[in-house]
Amino acid sequence: MAGHSKWANIQHRKGRQDEKRGKVWTRVIREIMVAARLGGGDLSINPRLRLAVEKAKASNLAAETVKRNIEKATGTLEGVTYEEIRYEGYGIGGAAIIVDTMTDNRVRTVAEVRHAFSKYGGNMGTEGSVSFQFKHCGQFVFAPGTDEDKVMEVALEAGAEDVITDEDGAIEVLTAYPDFEKIKLALETAGLKPEVAEVTMRAENTIELEGADAEKMQKLLDVLEDLDDVQEVFHNAGL
Secondary structure (H helix, E strand, O other), X not given: OEEOOOHHHHHHHHHHHHHOHHHHHHHHHHHHHHHHHHHOOOHHHOHHHHHHHHHHHHOOOOHHHHHHHHHHHOOOOOOOOXXXXXXXXXXXXHOEEEEEEEEOOHHHHHHHHXXXXXXXXXXXXXXXXXXXXXXXXXXXXXOOOOOHHHHHHHHHHHOOOEEEEEOOOOEEEEEEHHHHHHHHHHHHHOOOOOOEEXXXXXXXXXEEOOHHHHHHHHHHHHHHHHOOOEEEEEEOEEO
16 A cells, blocks of 8 residues: 655654754653553553653663653652643644643643744644544554565564555554554564654644745644653644
């Protein structure tokens, strides 16, 4: 199945993350703390925490820092309590945006998110106003040039929902959220290493933006992503 190109957007996002390593660590630590608080500190029975710890390793966060923050979240050490809040809204050209945050001060966070939307051409929406346009799923993305037949064979045999070849040759594997770890293990066992392996909110449809509109939308997304309390920003703009 053919799909819209996502490779440029993925490379842009990875480049920004590399530039802002400290911010990546802050986000990973918050995810570890929330995952541990909700599901406990045992990685063997907490898949969300396992994924967060994998992200920590990939970003070269020290193992001792990971351990300390799990202990904080599970009550072994005193720490800050974060809550998860999702905001929804519209960007340039009516593009849908989801902003996932973790915060210890929801008044501050909503003010900052609302300000970013209004200042850079977007509008805050109500809960559920755009989330129906996205699917909560597991996503693996392989670089152009990866053996498409092998990816498809392994992924589908393991129970993946779909394998999509984007127009630039990148290969995308989509899974139901509960199957994420099973598919990940199958791909890794077959020697297939994805550039991206994450649980995400994937846009069902894309709104294409060009020229000034694309630049404005990218600016809005960048500003939202740079907010201290923001963990992830999902959107359906084709940039």
